[in-house]
Amino acid sequence: MDLRYFAWLRERIGTGHEVIETEAATVAELIEELKARSEAHAFALSDLGAVRAAVDQELVEFDASLTGAREVALFPPMTGG
Amino acid sequence: MVPVRVQEAAFDVGAELNEFTDRMQGAGAVVSFTGLTRDLAAGDLIAMEIEHFPGMTEAALGTIREEAVTRFSLQGALVIHRYGRLAPGEVIMMVATASRHRADAFAGAEFLMDFLKSRAPFWKREITASGADWVAAKDRDEAALNRW
Numbered sequence: 001m002d003l004r005y006f007a008w009l010r011e012r013i014g015t016g017h018e019v020i021e022t023e024a025a026t027v028a029e030l031i032e033e034l035k036a037r038s039e040a041h042a043f044a045l046s047d048l049g050a051v052r053a054a055v056d057q058e059l060v061e062f063d064a065s066l067t068g069a070r071e072v073a074l075f076p077p078m079t080g081g
Numbered sequence: 082m083v084p085v086r087v088q089e090a091a092f093d094v095g096a097e098l099n100e101f102t103d104r105m106q107g108a109g110a111v112v113s114f115t116g117l118t119r120d121l122a123a124g125d126l127i128a129m130e131i132e133h134f135p136g137m138t139e140a141a142l143g144t145i146r147e148e149a150v151t152r153f154s155l156q157g158a159l160v161i162h163r164y165g166r167l168a169p170g171e172v173i174m175m176v177a178t179a180s181r182h183r184a185d186a187f188a189g190a191e192f193l194m195d196f197l198k199s200r201a202p203f204w205k206r207e208i209t210a211s212g213a214d215w216v217a218a219k220d221r222d223e224a225a226l227n228r229w
Contacts, residue, residue, distance in 0.1 A: 007132055007204035008215045057137035059200065073134060073202075077218035080133075080162065080203030081116055081174065081194055
């Protein structure tokens with residue numbers, strides 16, 4: 001699974017991209033796995049109210065299925081415009 | 082002309098608006114909005130850096146634009162958004178909408194702005210002499226979506 005991080009999530013985790021093996025069925029399960037990966041991951045993902053997710057470049061809720069997913073992106077609330 | 086553009090380079094708002102307007106034969110109204118890099122209250126902004134998610138950004142803006150066109154029966158809609166490092170006062174982005182009557186063009190432009198603010202993957206960071214701070218999303222940005 002390709003993981004992408006943006007903005008302060010990228011900075012806190014220390015990379016914008018990593019590839020992991022996962023059996024997680026949902027985004028929420030994946031996030032729990034990631035929090036166990038390192039202190040940096042745990043810190044970056046400590047406040048899920050400030051985290052948004054996209055699966056294969058579509059915004060989703062945390063209960064979204066990862067069946068068939070190739071890429072998950074995690075990032076803070078967006079600030080465009 | 083591509084109706085959704087995401088680019089680092091500056092663009093000429095007047096030229097873009099004129100070209101858009103020229104193509105909207107039959108429309109009775111064109112509305113445009115231009116977003117600028119605002120200085121901080123202390124007047125010490127050195128630059129604004131805008132990060133985005135290449136690929137998803139274009140797709141999200143395209144979806145939001147199509148929704149606006151359908152919902153407000155727009156004859157056309159243009160979205161241009163920059164990324165990278167911008168100086169205070171520089172143009173960040175613009176939208177333009179065209180419709181038969183002005184109410185739809187105004188509403189379509191507001192709809193586009195409300196959704197691209199919190200549904201298109203851009204993140205702003207303000208650079209000052211004391212460091213760099215990510216701009217926090219505001220609750221009212223999310224609340225603004227509920228009126229649609």
